[in-house]
Amino acid sequence: MMTSAKPITIIGGGLAGLTLGIGLRQRDVPVTIHEAGHYPRHRVCGEFISGRGQESLTRLGLDRLLESAGAIPARTAAFFTATRSTLPRPLPELAICLSRFSLDAALAAEFQRRSGKLISGQRWRGETIGEGIICAAGRRAQSESRSERWFGLKIHVRNVPLAADLEMHVSPRGYVGLCRISGGEVNVCGIFRRRAGENLSGQDARDLLRGQPGSPLRQRLAEAEFSEDSFCAVAGISLRPQRAVGRAEICVGDAVTMIPPVTGNGMSMAFESAELAVAPLSAWSRGENSWSEARRKIARDCDAAFARRLAWASWLQRGMLSPSLQASLVALASRSDWFWRLAFERTR
Numbered sequence: 001m002m003t004s005a006k007p008i009t010i011i012g013g014g015l016a017g018l019t020l021g022i023g024l025r026q027r028d029v030p031v032t033i034h035e036a037g038h039y040p041r042h043r044v045c046g047e048f049i050s051g052r053g054q055e056s057l058t059r060l061g062l063d064r065l066l067e068s069a070g071a072i073p074a075r076t077a078a079f080f081t082a083t084r085s086t087l088p089r090p091l092p093e094l095a096i097c098l099s100r101f102s103l104d105a106a107l108a109a110e111f112q113r114r115s116g117k118l119i120s121g122q123r124w125r126g127e128t129i130g131e132g133i134i135c136a137a138g139r140r141a142q143s144e145s146r147s148e149r150w151f152g153l154k155i156h157v158r159n160v161p162l163a164a165d166l167e168m169h170v171s172p173r174g175y176v177g178l179c180r181i182s183g184g185e186v187n188v189c190g191i192f193r194r195r196a197g198e199n200l201s202g203q204d205a206r207d208l209l210r211g212q213p214g215s216p217l218r219q220r221l222a223e224a225e226f227s228e229d230s231f232c233a234v235a236g237i238s239l240r241p242q243r244a245v246g247r248a249e250i251c252v253g254d255a256v257t258m259i260p261p262v263t264g265n266g267m268s269m270a271f272e273s274a275e276l277a278v279a280p281l282s283a284w285s286r287g288e289n290s291w292s293e294a295r296r297k298i299a300r301d302c303d304a305a306f307a308r309r310l311a312w313a314s315w316l317q318r319g320m321l322s323p324s325l326q327a328s329l330v331a332l333a334s335r336s337d338w339f340w341r342l343a344f345e346r347t348r
Contacts, residue, residue, distance in 0.1 A: 005028060005029050005285040005286055006030075006132060006284065006286075006287070007029075007031070008024060008029055008030070008031050008032075008132050008134060008285060009031075009032050009033075009034065009132055009134065010031060010032070010033045010034070010134045010136050011034050011124045011128060011133065011134065011136060012034070012035065012135065012136035012137035012253070013034070013035030013037075013039075013104075013108065013136075014035075014104065014136065014270070015100075015104070015253060015270035015271065015274075016136045016252040016253025016271070016273055017033055017035070017134070017136030017253065017274075018033065018108055018111050019056075019060065019062070019107065019270065019274035019275070020134065020252055020277055020278065021111045021116050022107065022111050022114060022116070023274060023275060023277075024278060024281060024282060024285075025114035025115065026060070026061075026114065027278070027282040027285075029282055031116045031117065032116070032118075032119065033111065033116065033117070033118050034122065034123075035119070035120045035121075036120075036121070036122065036137075037120065037121070038121050039104055039105045039120060040101045040102065040104055040105035041101065042100065042101050042154065042156075042229075042230045042231075042232045043100045043154070043232060043234075044152040044153065044154040044232055044233065045154060045187075045189060045266075046177050046179065046187070046189050046266070047103075047179060047181055047187045048074065048097050048166060048177070048187075049066075049071075049095060049096045049267045049268055049271075050074075050091070050093060050095035050096075050348060051265050051347075051348030052268060052348060053265075053268025053269065053270070053272050054096065054268070054271075056268075056271040056272050056274070056275040057271055059275065060271075060275060060278075062110070065110055066096065066098055066103065066106070068106070069102045069105075069106035070098060070102050071096045071097065071098040071103075071182070072096065072097055072180060072181065072182055073095070073097075073165075074091065074094070074095040074097050074166050074179060074180070075090060075091055075094060075095075075165055076088040076091060077091055077164050077165065077166040077168070078164035078167050078168075079167075079168045079169075079170070079334070080167065080168065080169045080170070080215075080217065080330070081170055082214070082215045082216075083327070084327055084331060085163075085216060086333055086334035087334065088164035089164075089333075089334075089340060092340075092341050092345060093344075093348075095166070097165070097180055097181050097187070098181060099156070099182065099185070099187065102182070129249045131291040132291075133249070133250075134249075134251070134252060135249045135251045135252075135255045136251070136253050136274075137255055149193075149235065149236055150174075150191055150192070150193060150236075151191070151192060151233060151234065151235040151236070152189065152190065152191050152192075152233065152234045152235075152261070153189070153192070153205050153206075153208060153209050153233050154187065154190075154231070154232050154233075155188050155206070155230050155231040155232075156185045156186070156187055156188070156227040156230040157186050157188055157221065157224040157225060157226050158185055158224065158227070160178070160221060160223075160224045162178060162180060165179060165180055166178070166179045166264070167220075168262070168320075169211060169216065169217040169220075170326045170330065171211065171212055171215065171217075172326075173192050173193055173208065174191050174192035174193055174208075174321065175191060176188060176189070176211065177261075178220070185227070186224075190208060190209050191261050191262075192208050193321075194235070205233060206226070206231070209221075240314075242257040243299075243303050244257070244298070244299035244302045244303050245296075245300060246299075247299060249295075250277065250281075250295045250298055250299075251273075252270070252274050252277050252298075252302075253273055253274065254266070256269075256273055256302050256306075257269075257302075257310065259306070259309065259313050259347075260314060260316070260317030261317075262313070262316055262317045262320045262321075263309070263313045263348075265347055265348055268348070269306060272305060272306075276298060276301045276302055276305065277298045280293070280297040280298050281294055281298075309346060309347045309348060312346040312347050313347045316329075316347065
């Protein structure tokens with residue numbers, strides 16, 4: 001006699017949680033997602049998808065959904081310091097750019113179209129560890145040291161001419177990435193150091209996104225029209241890679257680990273980790289394996305898929321955030337095809 005599928009609860013309705021929910025519903029697994037926020041909303045995000053995550057989207061049948069939500073291709077990238085820049089260079093692989101405001105809403109609608117139960121606007125109050133419960137609630141916030149913390153800022157702008165589809169502007173304080181998204185807008189997203197005892201006002205935060213006076217970034221945004229309702233911030237970002245093996249709960253997305261944002265691979269890893277979790281969780285739901293077996297399988301597969309790129313990304317992030325190395329790395333990226341391709345491929 002065939003038993004009914006056991007239900008799964010996903011805590012967190014971001015990229016990984018929604019993608020996992022859709023993948024499970026494709027296999028007729030009962031799924032409820034609990035999301036503390038509402039759809040649609042803006043999130044601090046580079047809004048840039050490159051690498052193997054695109055293959056995960058295709059296998060899950062979600063590539064066309066992104067196209068209909070307004071995804072546009074990215075083919076070139078350029079790097080800038082206050083005094084040095086690279087010419088636009090072709091990306092080794094085509095990438096896509098899409099606003100999280102549009103993407104999250106499209107994924108949420110697809111999940112509900114597949115009869116998934118979505119509870120938004122309410123924070124999960126139950127246990128986070130136990131059979132049938134998945135943690136997809138995003139990054140684990142923490143400071144890197146007692147002396148400084150990392151925080152992220154994001155805003156959409158118009159009337160900004162870009163030299164490349166993707167631009168990275170570095171400074172002693174951090175870096176800002178720009179990318180074209182649909183509707184003539186540009187996403188401006190940055191990560192910065194907050195020094196001990198420093199308090200930033202909203203205007204101070206916006207000035208950080210504009211760049212240092214006289215810098216290419218400040219010039220680029222001189223005539224920009226800022227969409228104030230898209231401004232958002234997130235604090236306490238941890239840049240240290242984490243391992244999934246040994247965790248008591250099953251995690252996907254940033255809840256597993258957060259790759260250093262300089263790589264632009266965070267969205268991809270969210271999709272990848274969700275896809276890796278679909279088959280083991282579906283098997284558990286049908287009674288074909290135990291919860292501990294599913295947890296170990298997902299953790300091992302995530303660590304195997306992400307370990308090398310996390311190591312390379314940590315090295316690259318340290319260099320890009322080091323004022324003494326930033327100019328040298330930008331110069332190397334502009335002159336060396338080998339370094340350009342190696343840095344791209346090893347972080348994906």
